[in-house]
Amino acid sequence: MSNVFLIPRTIISGNDALEKSGSYLKKCGNKAFIVTDNMMVTIGNVQKLVNVLDKQEIGYELFAEINSEPTDQMVYQGVKTYKETKCDFLIAIGGGSPIDTMKAIGAMLTNPGTLADYMGKEIATLPPALIAIPTTAGTGSEATQFTIISDTQTEVKMLLKGAPLLPAIAIVDPELTLTSPxxxxxxxxxxxxxxxxxxxxxxxxxxxxxxxxxxxxxxxxxxxxxxxxxxxxxxxxxxxxxxxxxxxxxxxxxxxxxxxxxxxxxxxxxxxxxxxxxxxxxxxxxxxxxxxxxxxxxxxxxxxxxxxxxxxxxxxxxxxxxxxxxxxxxxxxxxxxxxxxxxxxxxxxxxxxxxxxxxxxxxxxxxxxxxxxxxxxxxxxxxx
The missing domain is CATH 1.20.1090.10 (Dehydroquinate synthase-like - alpha domain)
Known part of the structure; x- marks a missing residue:
């Protein structure tokens, strides 16, 4: 029996991985949509990313509306803000929740309907470039074609999947995990x-x-x-x-x-x-x-x-x-x-x-x- 094996196209890992990622991010677009949470802003991890973007003269829009259990409503708000601010690629920095939310936003930018429509189906259309920067060592979402989003109407966690959800770049910098309690x-x-x-x-x-x-x-x-x-x-x-x-x-x-x-x-x-x-x-x-x-x-x-x-x-x-x-x-x-x-x-x-x-x-x-x-x-x- 044959097997298909999928991994991110580019993985940048090790100490200072974020600092060394600028040239790769530059190839992704001109304005990044940063998906994160308020804690990442408070402890300075978002600023570390912004410093890298500034050096490459990449613009950005900050979307720090994510909590530990991302919902479909957060995703739809993200899609709206992405379009209004004319971004052209997405970066998630944080734990699995921001990364999962970024994937879902990306999917909804290029696929019709609602998130619930894709329960049990493959998401087929490529989103804008997805960049995942984990700040915890656990979810592995930076390396997967899956995302988990809660349906606020049914109280069901929707498992959505498809090769297009696999991040183009995973930046795995252990220094970003030092602040995890x-x-x-x-x-x-x-x-x-x-x-x-x-x-x-x-x-x-x-x-x-x-x-x-x-x-x-x-x-x-x-x-x-x-x-x-x-x-x-x-x-x-x-x-x-x-x-x-x-x-x-x-x-x-x-x-x-x-x-x-x-x-x-x-x-x-x-x-x-x-x-x-x-x-x-x-x-x-x-x-x-x-x-x-x-x-x-x-x-x-x-x-x-x-x-x-x-x-x-x-x-x-x-x-x-x-x-x-x-x-x-x-x-x-x-x-x-x-x-x-x-x-x-x-x-x-x-x-x-x-x-x-x-x-x-x-x-x-x-x-x-x-x-x-x-x-x-x-x-x-x-x-x-």
Whole structure:
């Protein structure tokens, strides 16, 4: 069977990557539409980008209206502002939310209809050039053809996809992640780990995506706790930035599975940040998926040094999941209750959440068959 493997056309990575990117940005257009959030403005990351643009005499329009759960209304406002200000390419700087919003704005600039029209369909028409500059090490959105946007009418997180959504340039500068607080470092780092594990255990996995996925898992295990405990550890930050990029490349080509499918409804209904909702689900979902392919989970135990001689594939897989649980505990991952989710509303929404998870298509990529009752039982298990 043949496989298609997609990555950004240009990846600029390492310390000072943003500063060195000017000549590449110059080729993209004359006026950039910068998609970001107010925090990026406050801490000075946007100014670092503006300095690069000024040196290249590139104009810009700042659109800093994004929050942690981007909606269709933010996208439509962005499209309107882009057209009014006569920009000709887009740059997102921030976490996954600004990058996802930028992709959706780009898609709506060149494709007819509404975002909801593209649920389950491929976005086909190329947008203006998309430039992604992540400031967290987790979402991998800088390397993917996917975007997640909340539908404000249905409270559903829409998964939109298509090769045109793949950024033309990804600028991965670990120095931009130094300002991430510990809770963000933890949540986004677990997001990267989830991407890598799901990519490797997906029904759509392929040899090239496997290589990136395994490398990402190893980097996360070696470096996430270091970055969490000492945010100024530039070596750990650099390794985590690479891990997030690798994991993004991996799942871009093999898809995510049950964790992401189930996390989106939690985020859409209860406004739990994406990385954290993944982290809440990770252990229970992996324990469910293990029976579908113990050998794949055992591979990850071997790659990370967790496997011990004479372990069966099942024992190796279980040992790997136990280490994932230990890492989440060290990172103080919240439960839904600790986050402040209302228990009654949570249980009232179980049926809708399970249906929405299945509609996303991601659970069906899981290496073990997943039914609605399986998903409901996993959701219930989160409330301990």
């Amino acid at each position: 510990p809770n963000v470092t933890a949540a986004t780092g677990i997001d990267a780990l989830t991407h890598a594990i799901e990519a490797y255990t997906s029904q759509k996995s392929q040899p090239m995506s496997d290589t990136f996925a395994v490398s990402a898992v190893k980097r996360v295990f070696k470096n996430l706790l270091k970055a969490y405990k000492n945010g100024k550890d530039i070596d750990a930050r650099k390794e985590m930035s690479v891990a997030a990029l690798e994991a993004g490349i991996a799942f871009n080509n093999s898809s995510v599975t049950i964790v992401h499918g189930m996390s989106r409804p939690i985020g859409a209904i209860f406004h739990v940040p994406h990385g954290l909702s993944n982290a809440m689900l990770l252990s229970e979902c992996l324990k469910f998926a293990l029976a579908g392919s113990p050998e794949r989970f055992c591979d990850l135990a071997k790659a990370t040094g967790i496997y011990e001689n004479n372990m069966s594939d099942l024992q190796g897989g279980q040992a790997f999941i136990t280490e994932v649980e230990k890492l989440c505990a060290q990172l103080q991952v919240s439960t839904p209750e600790q986050f402040g989710v209302d228990k009654k509303k949570y249980f009232d929404q179980l049926d809708k959440m399970a249906e929405d998870a299945l509609k996303s298509g991601s659970p069906q990529n899981t290496i073990r068959n997943v039914g609605k009752e399986d998903i409901i039982n996993i959701y219930k298990a989160l409330w301990k």
